[in-house]
Structure formats: C-alpha cells, structure tokens
C-alpha cells in the first residue's frame with residue numbers, strides 16, 4: 001500500500017502508534033528469502049497483546065530461524081477498523097504492512113474466551129471466510145493456541161488446528177511439516193491428517209461430537225486422528241529458547257517492562273484456578289538462568305524495570321538467591337524489580353526486608369474467599385492469622401495500602417462467607433489502628449476487588465453450576481451492605497461478562513453458530529465494558545435456538561462426557577472428581593511440594609513430581 | 614557534570630511517536646547506549662532530558678535537539694555519538710553531539726517544510742494571497758477551555774513556494790508557537806479549498822536573532 005496515504009490515514013485515528021510498527025526489536029526480513037510467513041495475531045488491542053510474554057517468546061523463536069518470518073498483528077480499535085473497511089485496507093502485519101491473507105500461517109493466541117469474536121472479526125478483516133470449511137487452500141492455515149485451547153470447541157469451526165499446551169517445540173514441528181507439504185503441493189486435507197499425528201496438535205475437523213436428547217455430549221469420535229490429544233510441555237526450561245531481545249513499543253503498554261519468567265505451573269492446586277491445573281507440572285528455571293536472561297533483556301531493551309513472572313513467584317525455591325543476584329547489577333543501572341503475585345503464606349521477614357529495598361507500593365493478597373471454611377473448599381491454604389500477620393509485618397515496613405482479591409459465587413458459598421470478606425477487611429483496618437508503630441499520620445486503605453467465579457474446564461469445579469446473574473447481583477448488594485467503613489473500597493467485575501465467559505468456557509461445538517451470529521451482529525472487544533453488549537449475544541443465542549444457561553448454570557454429573565474430554569492435559573478426570581468431592585467436604589489437598597496427590601501430570605516425567613521431598 | 618546536546622533526525626515510522634512517548638523511548642536508548650548520563654536525584658530518579666521543542670505527531674523532524682547531562686566531564690563526544698548510533702533504530706539518525714551554544718530560552722523560530730503532491734498555479738496564487746493578507750484571525754482553546762482569538766499573520770515570518778513545497782518560518786519557543794497545521798487549516802477554511810494531502814517536516818530551529826540554534 002501507498003505509504004503516504006497509509007500514514008495520512010493513521011493520523012486520523014487515536015493512537016496511531018498501535019499500527020505504525022517500526023519499534024526497536026521488531027524484525028524485518030526479506031520476504032523473498034523466507035519459506036514461511038507467520039502472522040502472529042493477538043485478538044485484542046496492541047497495548048494488551050504487546051504485554052503478553054508468550055507472544056514475545058514465540059515471536060523471537062520463530063524469527064531466530066532464517067526460513068521463517070513472524071510478524072505481529074493486533075485487533076484494530078473501532079476507529080481504525082472503520083478506516084480500514086472504508087478504504088479497503090485488509091488486515092495487515094505490523095512489520096511488512098502486507099495483508100495477512102497472503103501469509104502461510106495466521107496464528108491466534110487465545111488468552112480469554114471474551115476475545116473470540118475478535119478472532120472472527122480479524123479473519124473477516126483479513127478478507128478470509130471465517131469458517132475453516134470455507135477456506136479450501138492449504139494456506140493461509142489458521143491455527144491457535146493458548147490456555148483457551150484446552151476447550152476449543154466453541155471456536156473449533158473457525159480454526160484449522162489447535163496447539164495444546166506450550167508451543168515452543170510443537171509449533172516448529174508443524175511448520176516443518178507444512179514446508180514439506182507445501183513443496184509437494186499437497187492439499188489442506190492431506191496436511192491436516194498428517195498434522196494430527198504430531199503430539200499436541202488437535203485438528204477439530206477430524207473429530208465429531210454427537211449429542212443426547214438432553215443436550216449433553218453423547219460421543220466424541222475421531223476420524224483419521226488419535227482418539228485423544230495430549231498437550232505438550234517444555235521439559236527443561238533452562239535449555240529452552242528464551243528471547244534476548246524484545247520488541248520495545250513506543251506507546252505505553254500494559255506491562256511496559258522486562259517480563260522475566262521464573263517457572264511454569266503452580267504447586268498450589270487452588271480448585272478454581274485453571275492455570276494451576278493446565279500448566280502442570282511445575283518446572284523451574286535456575287536462578288542463574290533467570291538472572292542471565294533478565295540481564296540480557298535489560299541490556300538489549302533499555303527497560304528500567306524487571307518483573308518476575310509466574311503464577312506464584314514466592315513459591316520459587318531460589319527466590320532469595322535470585323534477588324541477591326539481581327540486586328548486584330540492577331541497583332547501579334537504575335533498574336527496579338517488581339514482584340507481582342506474591343503469596344503471603346510464605347512471605348518471610350527476610351524476603352520482606354529484601355523487597356523493602358526494591359519497591360514500596362501495592363501490597364496485594366488474594367484470599368479469594370472470606371471464611372476459612374470456603375478457603376478450604378477452594379483449597380486456598382491460607383488462614384486469617386497468616387493474612388493478618390503478613391499485613392502486620394507489611395504495615396510495620398511502611399505499607400499503608402492493601403489490595404485484596406476475592407471471588408464471588410464460589411461453590412457452596414453462603415451469605416456468611418460474603419460477610420467474611422467485609423469482616424476480614426475490617427480486621428485489617430483495625431489491625432492498622434491498633435499498631436503503635438504504624439506509619440505516622442497516614443491513613444490505611446483496603447481495597448477489595450471482587451470478581452465473579454467462572455467454572456473452567458480441567459479444574460475440580462468444572463462440574464459446578466455458575467450462579468445466575470440475578471443471584472450474583474443479590475450477593476454483590478449483600479456484600480456491599482456489610483461494609484461500613486470508608487477505609488474499605490469495593491469494586492466488582494461486570495456480571496454479564498462473567499456469564500458469557502462461563503458459557504464459552506465450557507461450551508461445545510454448537511456454540512460456533514452462536515459465535516458467528518454474534519459476530520455478524522457486530523459483537524467484538526467483548527472484554528471491554530464499553531463494547532460489550534449482552535443483548536446482541538442473547539439475540540444470537542435465540543436465533544440459533546441455544547440456551548446459554550444450559551452451559552453456564554447446570555450442574556454436570558461426574559460421568560457426563562465433557563466437550564473437552566478427548567483432550568489430555570496430564571491431569572486426570574479421576575483426580576478432578578476426587579478433588580471436587582474433597583471440596584464439598586471442605587477438605588484441603590497439600591501442595592505438590594508437601595505431598596504428591598497423584599494428579600496425573602507426572603506422566604511428563606519432569607518437574608516438581610520428581611523433586612526430592 | 615557537563616551539559617551536551619544531541620542533534621538528530623526523526624523520520625519514517627517514528628513520526629507516529631508522540632512527544633511523551635519520545636521521552637520514554639530516548640531514556641531507554643540512552644540506557645542501552647551506556648553513555649554516562651546523569652540521573653535526576655530524589656524519589657523518582659530518571660535520566661535528565663530536555664527537548665528543545667516538542668514535535669507534533671505525524672511530523673518529520675530533521676533538526677531535533679535533546680539536551681542531556683554527562684556525569685563524566687571528560688567523556689568524548691564523538692564516542693557519545695557512536696554509542697547512540699550503535700543503538701538507534703532505522704528511523705532515527707543521530708547527527709552530532711555538541712556542547713550548547715545558545716540557551717534554550719533563546720529559541721525564537723522554526724522552519725517547516727510542507728510537501729504537497731502538487732502545487733498548481735491556482736493553489737500557489739491562493740497561498741500567496743493568504744500569506745499576503747493583513748490579518749487572519751484564528752481561534753484556539755486556551756487555558757480553562759476559554760476560546761482565545763489571535764492573528765496568525767504576524768507569527769509567520771516568511772513563506773516561500775518552491776515547486777511543490779511550501780517553506781514556512783514561524784515563531785517558536787517557550788513564549789509563543791505556531792503550528793503549521795493550524796495555519797493550513799485556517800487557509801483551507803478561508804479559501805474553501807478541500808485539503809489535499811501533504812506532509813510536514815520541521816527542518817530547522819533558530820534563535821531569536823535568526824541564527825541556527827545550537
């Protein structure tokens with residue numbers, strides 16, 4: 001496209017930096033010199049997508065190969081979409097500004113269900129039929145991965161194949177197969193059948209779901225493909241690929257810093273948390289690896305902040321030596337370290353002392369539930385005493401603001417549990433004022449953020465009904481009425497979004513029609529409150545004669561076939577059933593380091609399952 | 614400690630980097646370059662940076678100036694330039710690093726080059742008439758949202774039409790500034806000509822005496 005015209009159009013929209021490309025670290029290659037062009041698509045805005053670590057890793061890894069050119073694509077915001085549609089500009093990749101329709105691969109990362117309509121919209125903007133069956137040629141192949149691929153059925157009609165689990169190895173195996181088939185002039189169908197033989201590749205068109213009269217899945221049958229597909233993991237993170245350079249955006253993004261991964265998985269097994277199950281088993285990097293990788297990234301990007309990233313960074317066994325190593329060089333270089341997602345139950349005095357020199361803002365805890373009983377139900381092994389002790393230490397260390405995360409609508413939740421949230425907040429406020437050594441002249445602030453619980457596949461709560469919207473709102477009101485001080489502020493997630501998220505999370509393939517109908521009604525950016533429109537979605541359900549409540553609000557029996565039962569994430573259904581039973585008895589399960597509970601993830605032969613306990 | 618000025622060009626895709634984003638971008642570039650830059654003291658330490666004049670989004674800048682301080686007085690300025698060149702992305706060119714000649718407060722004018730696809734005779738005549746008029750009153754939203762009226766003609770020091778280019782020298786600096794987009798919008802509004810496509814480059818910054826600002 002004509003650069004001058006393009007640039008003039010960019011100036012007519014908000015934040016043209018989202019679409020201009022040319023950032024430091026972005027990779028430009030000669031398209032004649034590469035065999036495979038890969039459009040890595042993040043179905044949300046630039047600022048959100050650019051903050052995503054997985055995308056950074058795969059972008060660098062693909063581009064480290066001479067025969068592949070991977071470029072980035074994000075969902076254009078509405079103002080630019082209007083311009084694109086008006087001026088007939090097809091969806092393009094940021095680096096080359098070439099239409100992605102010409103690429104070999106269009107790969108989406110599915111981080112949350114509410115981005116599905118953006119996937120359809122982006123395919124449409126690219127000038128492609130949204131349905132996989134309507135795209136006949138071998139390329140572009142539309143592929144997808146990410147956590148939502150663990151139940152990809154609602155979006156299966158639109159995607160040619162899914163990667164289950166971690167992508168670093170399987171993606172390249174697939175690309176190599178593609179190169180071979182492309183050179184031999186093979187068809188898409190032939191390619192897909194062969195691709196399905198690669199472990200971790202799920203080709204939905206080779207599977208058929210049939211249904212019972214009551215709407216539940218009767219059978220999942222495979223055709224020319226293995227009966228179950230097993231997720232892939234990277235066994236040794238110390239030797240796995242990790243980028244040395246990142247694309248450094250000009251405009252401010254959500255996480256504008258070096259995001260340094262320390263381990264994958266989580267030892268905890270909180271029963272509501274999908275990430276805690278689908279990324280099992282825990283595999284750590286050594287502190288030397290983490291230190292070396294973080295240092296290289298800082299030097300190459302010029303960032304002045306590192307954030308250590310994992311599901312629960314304080315569970316990292318080498319956290320103290322790591323902080324020591326990092327502090328050796330970061331302080332002189334004016335680089336700060338941020339430690340998100342610290343759990344308080346192993347928040348030692350020493351650690352607190354160390355991070356005191358690092359950063360003093362934002363003390364966040366996630367008790368998730370207001371009473372000990374409910375915390376036992378969800379296996380958040382954390383007592384009120386531990387929370388209060390941690391707050392006490394933190395207050396003594398100069399903190400005055402505490403942020404608490406909770407969930408509303410957890411299985412077995414009663415009003416008493418909700419009141420417990422308010423009570424805990426109040427106890428923290430009281431604790432502060434009872435402390436003689438509290439920071440002088442400062443007031444305490446406790447902010448309570450309450451999201452709505454959404455049952456997810458591959459968790460012990462995958463069988464549970466989600467409470468309906470009316471009940472969500474009643475509980476929200478009740479909780480609000482329990483809070484009596486201005487020192488506590490309360491915020492909620494939108495309940496309508498949670499409902500739809502719940503439907504899509506545990507949906508089956510019949511939802512494809514609904515998704516398409518919603519997209520045709522103009523649904524997009526559903527995770528953005530200002531864009532989300534539940535009415536349009538409800539109309540789409542009506543049009544397809546599908547009841548969303550069937551997916552969200554129904555209790556599933558243990559022997560019901562789930563739409564994701566043919567996908568194997570290591571964790572067995574038997575284990576999930578057992579955990580669900582324990583939940584209803586309010587019995588906790590020890591974490592992987594205390595005692596192995598035999599979840600099934602040891603089948604990968606690596607990680608925490610084989611540590612000395 | 615020593616104050617130095619970095620002279621550079623900002624082109625291509627970097628035109629879409631706003632002034633605020635430039636600050637972040639430059640501080641990362643300086644950190645990468647390993648030049649011994651001076652950090653401000655106090656709670657929120659950051660690299661000391663002072664841009665001579667902000668540049669509007671979408672404009673090319675061919676004479677951009679950033680002032681920094683070096684902690685090492687004896688640090689070789691050529692080495693400084695080489696270090697910057699070593700970390701620069703394609704659309705920024707570092708031209709030189711020098712000691713300041715004139716104080717920042719003495720900036721007086723800026724020269725802009727507007728490139729049109731074509732300036733035909735009709736357009737040239739309309740432009741000439743416009744710039745030769747006695748006054749053109751424009752409105753600007755001032756502080757507290759108050760609409761302020763002012764005459765742009767006295768703020769335009771010279772204009773020149775050269776082929777498909779229009780060169781404008783306008784007031785610039787701390788006290789007064791005139792954006793060429795504002796001039797052109799006033800022109801199109803006054804003449805009723807539908808705005809053709811054009812690009813804007815700032816090609817020079819001058820002091821109050823009209824000498825190149827250094």
Ligand code: SF4
Pocket residue numbers: 280281282591592593595596597598599600601602608609610
């Ligand atoms: S097999 Fe045992 S140690 Fe391994 S992830 Fe499962 S519960 Fe944890």
